[in-house]
Amino acid sequence: MTGDLLIRSVRPWPNSLDVPTVDVLCSNGLVASIGTALAAPPGVPVVDGGNGVLLPSFTDAHAHLDSTRLGLPFRPHTAGPSLHELIENDRRNWRTAEQTVAQRATHTLGRTIAAGTTQVRSHAQVDVDSGLEKLEGVLAAREAHADRASVEVVAFPQCGILREKGTADLLEAALRAGADLVGGLDPAGYDRDPVRHLDVVFGLAEKHQRGVDIHLHDAGSLGAFQVELICERVAALDMRGKVTISHAFALSTVDADRQRELIELLAEHDVAVTTVAPGTRDPLPLRELRWAGVRLGLGQDGMRDYWSPYGNADMLDRTWQLAYRNGFRQDALIEMCVDIATRGGASVIGHPHGLTEGSPANLLVVPGDTVTAAVMDRAPRTLVVHKGRAVAAHGNLTP
Amino acid sequence: MTGDLLIRSVRPWPNSLDVPTVDVLCSNGLVASIGTALAAPPGVPVVDGGNGVLLPSFTDAHAHLDSTRLGLPFRPHTAGPSLHELIENDRRNWRTAEQTVAQRATHTLGRTIAAGTTQVRSHAQVDVDSGLEKLEGVLAAREAHADRASVEVVAFPQCGILREKGTADLLEAALRAGADLVGGLDPAGYDRDPVRHLDVVFGLAEKHQRGVDIHLHDAGSLGAFQVELICERVAALDMRGKVTISHAFALSTVDADRQRELIELLAEHDVAVTTVAPGTRDPLPLRELRWAGVRLGLGQDGMRDYWSPYGNADMLDRTWQLAYRNGFRQDALIEMCVDIATRGGASVIGHPHGLTEGSPANLLVVPGDTVTAAVMDRAPRTLVVHKGRAVAAHGNLTP
Numbered sequence: 001m002t003g004d005l006l007i008r009s010v011r012p013w014p015n016s017l018d019v020p021t022v023d024v025l026c027s028n029g030l031v032a033s034i035g036t037a038l039a040a041p042p043g044v045p046v047v048d049g050g051n052g053v054l055l056p057s058f059t060d061a062h063a064h065l066d067s068t069r070l071g072l073p074f075r076p077h078t079a080g081p082s083l084h085e086l087i088e089n090d091r092r093n094w095r096t097a098e099q100t101v102a103q104r105a106t107h108t109l110g111r112t113i114a115a116g117t118t119q120v121r122s123h124a125q126v127d128v129d130s131g132l133e134k135l136e137g138v139l140a141a142r143e144a145h146a147d148r149a150s151v152e153v154v155a156f157p158q159c160g161i162l163r164e165k166g167t168a169d170l171l172e173a174a175l176r177a178g179a180d181l182v183g184g185l186d187p188a189g190y191d192r193d194p195v196r197h198l199d200v201v202f203g204l205a206e207k208h209q210r211g212v213d214i215h216l217h218d219a220g221s222l223g224a225f226q227v228e229l230i231c232e233r234v235a236a237l238d239m240r241g242k243v244t245i246s247h248a249f250a251l252s253t254v255d256a257d258r259q260r261e262l263i264e265l266l267a268e269h270d271v272a273v274t275t276v277a278p279g280t281r282d283p284l285p286l287r288e289l290r291w292a293g294v295r296l297g298l299g300q301d302g303m304r305d306y307w308s309p310y311g312n313a314d315m316l317d318r319t320w321q322l323a324y325r326n327g328f329r330q331d332a333l334i335e336m337c338v339d340i341a342t343r344g345g346a347s348v349i350g351h352p353h354g355l356t357e358g359s360p361a362n363l364l365v366v367p368g369d370t371v372t373a374a375v376m377d378r379a380p381r382t383l384v385v386h387k388g389r390a391v392a393a394h395g396n397l398t399p
Numbered sequence: 400m401t402g403d404l405l406i407r408s409v410r411p412w413p414n415s416l417d418v419p420t421v422d423v424l425c426s427n428g429l430v431a432s433i434g435t436a437l438a439a440p441p442g443v444p445v446v447d448g449g450n451g452v453l454l455p456s457f458t459d460a461h462a463h464l465d466s467t468r469l470g471l472p473f474r475p476h477t478a479g480p481s482l483h484e485l486i487e488n489d490r491r492n493w494r495t496a497e498q499t500v501a502q503r504a505t506h507t508l509g510r511t512i513a514a515g516t517t518q519v520r521s522h523a524q525v526d527v528d529s530g531l532e533k534l535e536g537v538l539a540a541r542e543a544h545a546d547r548a549s550v551e552v553v554a555f556p557q558c559g560i561l562r563e564k565g566t567a568d569l570l571e572a573a574l575r576a577g578a579d580l581v582g583g584l585d586p587a588g589y590d591r592d593p594v595r596h597l598d599v600v601f602g603l604a605e606k607h608q609r610g611v612d613i614h615l616h617d618a619g620s621l622g623a624f625q626v627e628l629i630c631e632r633v634a635a636l637d638m639r640g641k642v643t644i645s646h647a648f649a650l651s652t653v654d655a656d657r658q659r660e661l662i663e664l665l666a667e668h669d670v671a672v673t674t675v676a677p678g679t680r681d682p683l684p685l686r687e688l689r690w691a692g693v694r695l696g697l698g699q700d701g702m703r704d705y706w707s708p709y710g711n712a713d714m715l716d717r718t719w720q721l722a723y724r725n726g727f728r729q730d731a732l733i734e735m736c737v738d739i740a741t742r743g744g745a746s747v748i749g750h751p752h753g754l755t756e757g758s759p760a761n762l763l764v765v766p767g768d769t770v771t772a773a774v775m776d777r778a779p780r781t782l783v784v785h786k787g788r789a790v791a792a793h794g795n796l797t798p
Contacts, residue, residue, distance in 0.1 A: 074772035076730040280682075280726035308728050309775050321723075327679035329707050331475040373473035376708050 002029025003389035010049035026361035026388035058315035059119040059345025062299020066134035101137025111313035123156035156183035184214035223250025276301040297345030401428025402788035409448035425760035425787035457714035458518040458744025461698025465533035500536025510712035522555035555582035583613035622649025651681040696744030
């Protein structure tokens with residue numbers, strides 16, 4: 001459902017304190033015109049941007065809506081540090097949550113939208129314990145917010161594909177049930193057989209003509225080897241533009257020459273990369289990736305779940321994290337982080353948008369003297385627009 | 400000025416969701432009793448804690464109140480990356496701020512208090528360009544908030560001591576003008592002569608019987624060497640308990656054996672350490688420092704100034720940063736960060752406080768299911784108490 005809307009008094013990025021405010025007219029879900037003192041066509045709702053900064057809406061390019069406990073009573077963290085311990089801890093606990101996956105995912109997706117995100121790629125765990133239950137919960141959340149955000153869902157083998165019999169079949173069932181992409185997880189480091197793991201992932205992608213998004217925490221030369229394996233399959237199956245590597249710690253844990261090779265490989269195969277701005281891992285080479293033309297997005301990862309207490313559904317907060325973790329002080333670099341969190345992520349999921357006339361009217365207004373100041377202030381969002389409709393204002397979803 | 404106060408309905412740390420709420424009676428600035436349904440003595444004001452988490456108030460153990468631009472129009476960052484470029488950039492710009500140092504420091508100290516901090520150690524730059532102007536501004540801010548917070552001021556040679564003639568004399572003048580401690584800055588890496596630099600710092604400290612707080616960004620073996628030089632002077636002058644090393648990047652940039660040696664040296668000489676949870680430097684070995692008994696505090700560093708756009712006067716936000724940068728997920732570790740930010744910093748500045756009867760009633764109430772949840776939520780503070788008086792509520796200073 002698309003809409004018409006006139007937004008009064010905003011300062012579109014790039015901006016500064018002394019730029020005059022403008023109005024933005026949205027028609028049929030697109031940005032129709034940007035100018036001063038625009039007239040409201042008859043019947044078109046008018047909202048006040050309060051002289052805020054106008055940005056493209058955020059894209060959360062890497063969420064785990066199925067696991068969230070945001071809004072529920074806080075539970076102390078009970079897992080050990082290894083991936084296996086985290087997986088087992090989640091299995092022990094997720095069924096006893098006070099709400100269903102659908103309720104929890106719907107709540108957190110709503111908060112995500114209210115904080116300015118209208119494009120989301122969420123992973124949904126598919127494994128022999130939970131079957132398709134978590135996927136169905138995320139699909140229900142997508143449906144509940146269908147008019148407020150565009151949501152892609154990845155069938156994500158959180159427990160590996162090869163370690164538990166039946167997982168590959170479940171992944172295929174997930175694609176038939178509504179998942180948009182096939183996921184993967186550390187084909188070597190966790191599943192212990194990179195070639196067979198990737199053969200299953202890309203086999204399903206080819207058979208069902210879907211994209212791929214692979215969690216690759218494996219670092220150093222082992223991670224770099226798997227980046228090569230992935231690119232080989234992208235070339236063989238002609239899947240340029242349809243594959244994403246999430247986390248991609250390999251890129252920040254090899255030497256500069258090898259890093260350059262990997263970045264060129266990603267660019268050549270148009271493989272996208274997403275990061276969640278982790279607190280302890282070395283940051284990805286953001287500038288080098290962008291200079292090479294690699295599509296690069298930002299995501300929130302899990303949000304207060306059985307894996308970690310962090311995450312609050314706020315992509316502006318996550319953008320701050322990305323800038324802080326990179327030690328960026330210059331406005332141009334902090335604005336690059338905003339670009340990664342908005343247009344960058346949109347390019348990863350294949351729904352580009354922006355602030356130009358004719359673009360999808362997926363927009364965000366936030367208080368702030370400048371874009372950088374808005375990142376530092378992280379004030380509640382004045383307005384969130386999806387396909388020309390106001391979907392949230394002053395931090396709350398519109399009814 | 401101390402006060403009496405009855406705080407109703409709070410959950411003192413340690414706590415959990417099912418702990419019954421208690422009341423806290425403060426008398427003559429101290430915690431007099433903690434219990435259920437306490438009676439309010441005649442004339443004692445009563446405030447509602449709203450079932451929030453009760454913590455000791457924060458101690459900002461490393462602030463730069465003199466440089467802040469919080470609350471003023473945002474200015475893009477104009478400095479190059481080196482320390483020298485940052486110093487020169489500040490010199491070019493600070494005099495043209497829209498407000499005086501005193502006004503800016505007073506505003507930011509007020510926001511710091513409203514966010515739950517009632518003990519502060521602030522550095523004030525002393526150099527041949529600004530003379531004692533910045534110090535006087537910070538002293539004025541301290542005076543303006545004298546009833547709301549305890550503030551220590553360090554005479555800080557931000558531009559080195561040896562590089563510009565007259566700085567040592569200015570440092571001495573600063574001590575006579577009201578500074579509490581003598582500062583220092585990278586005796587080797589910036590001032591190029593560690594022995595002479597430290598001789599000036601400790602010479603002034605001995606002559607005026609003041610404490611010392613030295614910025615030591617120098618990393619690796621050069622930083623470790625200076626930790627030794629500092630400890631030698633602490634032993635020679637019998638200054639155990641009176642010296643702090645800020646940043647102390649040496650500790651996270653040497654091998655494990657050398658790190659252990661340095662930590663033992665700090666413990667033996669009772670030299671405190673402060674960190675600001677930087678975004679790119681490796682975190683300090685927090686647990687090892689605490690196990691060894693080294694006093695360890697957290698600070699905010701500069702806040703939106705000519706050095707950096709980061710910093711928002713909120714020590715709860717900074718506590719979140721400390722936990723996030725260390726990758727802590729377990730509640731006990733996140734609560735250790737809270738302890739560093741509250742009691743830890745108080746032990747650095749020598750004003751211990753806590754939640755036990757007889758402690759100074761420097762307290763903080765914040766919404767949250769648990770202490771860890773409060774760190775993740777970072778909600779506005781319900782109540783801030785200093786010496787038994789309510790000094791802020793719901794994010795605003797009380798009149």
